[in-house]
């Protein structure tokens with residue numbers, strides 16, 4: 001038996017000769033050549049897939065090499081997936097450069113395992129217009145190995161529109177998930193809304209932090225912007241506010257703050273200001289904190305912050321003692337001595353007394369960490385004393401200032417920018433010290449500020465294996481065997497499988513009826529296409545492109561305009577929503593006319609037959625629901641510690657628009673309205689608050 005035959009013998013025995021044979025001709029699109037993508041590419045080549053298109057938009061970073069094993073150090077800064085044409089003629093050393101590009105290296109490495117494999121690498125963004133419905137249609141199956149919601153949602157929509165099965169996946173540390181998605185058979189990626197990223201109330205960040213993450217967010221999102229970002233004319237804005245008659249005393253305080261920021265910004269940009277870092281320190285960690293302390297109400301029930309003294313810290317005479325909040329002090333003085341359960345949070349990072357800091361690291365009296373001992377840990381993992389933080393603050397501020405003076409206009413936080421990371425580490429720790437919060441190492445700050453969840457190669461490997469198993473069930477059409485698989489941190493049950501759910505009837509993506517229109521956007525008119533798609537049906541419709549309304553029954557002005565003039569182009573969708581809510585939504589993906597389309601022929605070609613949406617089943621009137629109660633109260637001091645609970649601040653009211661009485665039953669339209677902050681009124685008796693604009 002030849003080596004190649006011997007290598008495929010097991011796969012053939014497991015898959016059966018029929019499926020094994022079919023894999024050789026199966027066209028698979030793999031989107032993403034990162035942690036999962038590299039593993040998956042190796043797996044599908046070894047399994048016997050014969051025709052693989054690999055698409056990725058990125059170049060290789062040094063930090064990829066720990067898990068993206070197809071890449072080596074010499075590949076850093078190369079694209080992850082280039083076509084030979086992009087780099088064909090460039091010789092590097094004795095080899096043409098394409099032979100050193102990872103995907104080609106991967107293809108070459110894979111060849112001995114499956115001499116028949118054809119890998120087509122593409123360096124591009126899957127959202128680019130040329131990857132339209134027509135392009136997607138060439139594939140039998142799509143495998144996602146992406147790392148962001150936006151691209152995942154896009155591929156999901158393209159697969160729903162073309163009815164191509166998709167296997168979706170993701171990992172986060174030890175957790176992983178694999179989900180096969182097939183139009184009309186299973187739910188799609190958008191059937192269940194995804195949670196939005198965690199946010200914090202502004203006041204917690206600006207005035208009353210209680211956790212290290214609050215100080216880190218303050219440093220990277222607020223302080224860095226104020227010092228190294230665009231110069232916003234805060235002083236001018238305040239002049240304007242004063243003219244409008246706003247509170248003069250508050251304006252005066254804010255003006256002092258804004259002017260002080262202007263002064264330090266100027267010092268940072270001037271090479272004749274060697275003491276700029278000290279000026280920044282004194283403003284941010286001393287003067288601003290003193291200003292906050294004036295607002296005594298704020299500190300009635302929580303321990304006030306302590307202004308930091310630059311010179312005293314540097315000469316070792318600074319003693320950080322936090323006061324108890326008056327309410328606690330009073331309770332402590334009361335006969336039963338109880339302190340309402342509120343602890344005096346003695347600063348753990350800076351002046352702990354052999355106790356444990358908030359981060360659980362024991363601290364010594366001089367504020368240095370007891371473990372790991374300074375010097376014994378890696379530089380990044382060392383706990384920093386108050387003085388260490390001031391020194392790091394000075395050096396990083398000077399490095400950033402030098403960059404401004406050398407011509408960089410603005411510097412924003414980037415976790416891979418050492419100067420910025422040092423600055424955020426130092427300033428967040430100093431702020432933590434002032435507020436009695438435990439400090440974090442540079443390593444921890446990088447993880448938290450960069451929202452990094454450690455990538456674990458083993459998790460990627462397990463998930464990639466599971467993707468192949470699900471893909472094989474899809475290709476066997478063994479739909480009842482498809483499973484949503486979760487990898488979890490439960491030693492007894494590391495894998496759990498969930499039987500697939502059907503589509504969510506109110507999903508605004510997979511419940512649409514899709515079609516394709518090939519057109520010349522320069523000449524094709526919106527109205528002609530819409531009327532053509534409706535095929536003489538006289539229904540009243542609204543037309544959208546993503547969230548843009550292009551027309552509605554009372555406003556058809558755009559019908560006479562070309563798609564190009566409406567910025568509607570290849571790769572986008574025209575969504576046609578039935579105004580009566582009687583018929584499903586039609587989504588038409590736009591493609592280009594074939595090269596041989598005669599110049600005098602119609603400006604667009606519709607599918608035959610035309611897409612026909614299903615008639616909708618009228619939903620029964622909604623049952624009254626117990627309203628969800630959300631506390632708008634700020635957390636009281638002492639309520640801290642539950643990382644998952646976010647205090648909600650009342651958000652400013654927005655005018656809400658009541659969509660006139662006829663209920664709109666289209667999920668697509670509902671999604672678009674929801675995303676725009678509009679409210680869909682389901683019943684005639686629905687009421688809203690006073691701040692409604694009624695449109696009819």
Ligand SMILES: Nc1ncnc2c1ncn2[C@@H]1O[C@H](COP(=O)(O)OP(=O)(O)OP(=O)(O)O)[C@@H](O)[C@H]1O
Pocket residue numbers: 031032033034035036037055056057058059067080124125126127145146147148151170171172455456460
């Ligand atoms: N719109 C897009 N088009 C093409 N490729 C994309 C797009 N968005 C992200 N990618 C690619 O997807 C890949 C994701 O890989 P990445 O390693 O970041 O995550 P992962 O595969 O989930 O693994 P890990 O958890 O180990 O980080 C990256 O190489 C990135 O360039």
Ligand SMILES: [Zn+2]
Pocket residue numbers: 187188189190191192503504507508509510511
């Ligand atoms: Zn769906």
